[in-house]
Amino acid sequence: MEWFNTLDPVLQMYWIIAGVTSFVFVIQMIMTFIGMDAEGMDADLGGDASGMPFQFFSLRNLVNFLLGFGWGGVCFYDTFESQTWVAGSALLTGLAFVLLFFFIVTQFLRLGRDNTFQISETLGQTANVYLVIPENKSGRGKIQISVRGAYHEIDALTEGDSIPTGDIVRVEQVIDNETVLVVKI
Numbered sequence: 353m354e355w356f357n358t359l360d361p362v363l364q365m366y367w368i369i370a371g372v373t374s375f376v377f378v379i380q381m382i383m384t385f386i387g388m389d390a391e392g393m394d395a396d397l398g399g400d401a402s403g404m405p406f407q408f409f410s411l412r413n414l415v416n417f418l419l420g421f422g423w424g425g426v427c428f429y430d431t432f433e434s435q436t437w438v439a440g441s442a443l444l445t446g447l448a449f450v451l452l453f454f455f456i457v458t459q460f461l462r463l464g465r466d467n468t469f470q471i472s473e474t475l476g477q478t479a480n481v482y483l484v485i486p487e488n489k490s491g492r493g494k495i496q497i498s499v500r501g502a503y504h505e506i507d508a509l510t511e512g513d514s515i516p517t518g519d520i521v522r523v524e525q526v527i528d529n530e531t532v533l534v535v536k537i
Contacts, residue, residue, distance in 0.1 A: 511535075
C-alpha cells in the first residue's frame with residue numbers, strides 16, 4: 353500500500369477506477385458464463401432508441417467504458433506530460449472498449465441467426481436455367497438462383513413453352529420444398 357500512497361493523486365484515481373471496474377468486469381464474466389445474467393437481472397439504464405439489438409446505456413457498457421478509461425489512464429500516464437492528453441487518451445480507450453464490445457456482441461448475434469435456405473425466399477427472384485425445363489409441366493428442369501449470396505440448384509417447372517439452358521427466368525410460385533414454377537423473362 354505504501355507504493356500506492358506515493359503515486360500522484362490523478363494516477364491513484366486511474367488505478368482505483370481500473371481496479372474496481374476490473375473486479376466488477378470479472379464478476380460480470382463469471383455471472384455470464386454460469387448463466388446468471390439472463391432475464392430478470394437486466395441492468396439497462398435506457399431505452400433502445402437506435403433499433404440496435406442491445407442497449408447503448410447499460411451497466412455493462414458503463415463498466416466496459418470505465419475499464420478502458422481506467423487502464424488507459426494508467427497506461428498513458430507516463431506517456432504524455434499533459435494531463436489533458438492522458439485524459440483524452442483514456443476517454444478514447446474507454447470508447448474503444450465499448451465499440452469492441454458492440455463488435456463482439458454483433459458477431460455473436462450473427463452466430464445465432466437461422467441462415468438455412470428457405471425455398472420461399474426465391475419467390476419473385478430471377479434465376480438462370482441450368483437444365484432445360486420441359487413445356488407445360490411435362491417434366492422438371494433445374495435453375496440456379498442466388499439467395500443471400502449463395503447459389504442453389506432447384507427443380508423447376510413451367511406452364512408455357514420449353515425453356516432452354518442459359519435463359520433467364522423468374523420464380524412465380526413455390527410448388528413444394530424442392531420445386532418452383534417459373535416463367536421466361
